[in-house]
Amino acid sequence: RGEMDLRIDSSLVNYEIFTIDVTYKSTGIKRFTSIPTVYRKLRKLVKTKIKPDGVLFTASYDLLLFSYFISGRDQYRIRHQVRDLHSLQLTTSLISKFLVFIEGKLLRRVESIIVSSPQFYNEYYKKIYKGKVILLENTPLKTTWTSFSKKEKDDIFNIGFVGIIRYKESLYQLVDAVEKSALNGMNVNVLVAGGGDVVDLKTRI
Numbered sequence: 646r647g648e649m650d651l652r653i654d655s656s657l658v659n660y661e662i663f664t665i666d667v668t669y670k671s672t673g674i675k676r677f678t679s680i681p682t683v684y685r686k687l688r689k690l691v692k693t694k695i696k697p698d699g700v701l702f703t704a705s706y707d708l709l710l711f712s713y714f715i716s717g718r719d720q721y722r723i724r725h726q727v728r729d730l731h732s733l734q735l736t737t738s739l740i741s742k743f744l745v746f747i748e749g750k751l752l753r754r755v756e757s758i759i760v761s762s763p764q765f766y767n768e769y770y771k772k773i774y775k776g777k778v779i780l781l782e783n784t785p786l787k788t789t790w791t792s793f794s795k796k797e798k799d800d801i802f803n804i805g806f807v808g809i810i811r812y813k814e815s816l817y818q819l820v821d822a823v824e825k826s827a828l829n830g831m832n833v834n835v836l837v838a839g840g841g842d843v844v845d846l847k848t849r850i
Contacts, residue, residue, distance in 0.1 A: 663690055688715050695763035700724055706748070713751045726759045730769055801832045808839045
């Protein structure tokens with residue numbers, strides 16, 4: 646996804662960024678037609694930069710697919726991060742069943758999966774994955790709050806939208822709900838903090 650999604654402390658981890666140019670910006674026909682080209686570039690990069698028995702860390706389903714074939718039987722280890730569940734994974738349609746089947750096959754070569762919610766495993770991955778599961782919840786450390794003091798209650802209700810702004814529609818829906826609440830006499834503030842593409846946010850908020 647690029648450097649906007651990369652949050653690594655360079656004082657703790659020595660890393661280098663390699664960019665593979667693609668012709669698409671989101672899902673669509675271009676994303677599927679570019680798969681062979683992206684796969685060849687990624688495979689060459691992995692074979693050149695990562696030693697055998699190294700780790701391939703994936704955070705999307707296309708990267709999981711690529712890593713499955715690049716790793717072979719045991720040349721590389723795969724660790725897969727589950728950011729969220731797609732609606733197609735939770736329905737009973739034929740397309741959903743097919744995608745779940747394919748995902749289960751791909752996960753057979755995965756050494757461990759990292760989930761941000763225990764429900765991701767309990768409600769879904771428990772059915773298709775038998776390997777190691779690491780829970781890494783997307784919450785601040787408890788020490789983050791040690792310097793905070795309790796605020797006196799007032800009539801203002803504050804909502805915090807914190808993190809990388811990727812799914813803007815969710816933020817727009819929140820703002821619409823706050824505007825409707827204001828018409829009903831509620832005093833609500835929305836506090837936005839984080840990174841991401843904010844080019845068109847000021848025109849909508």
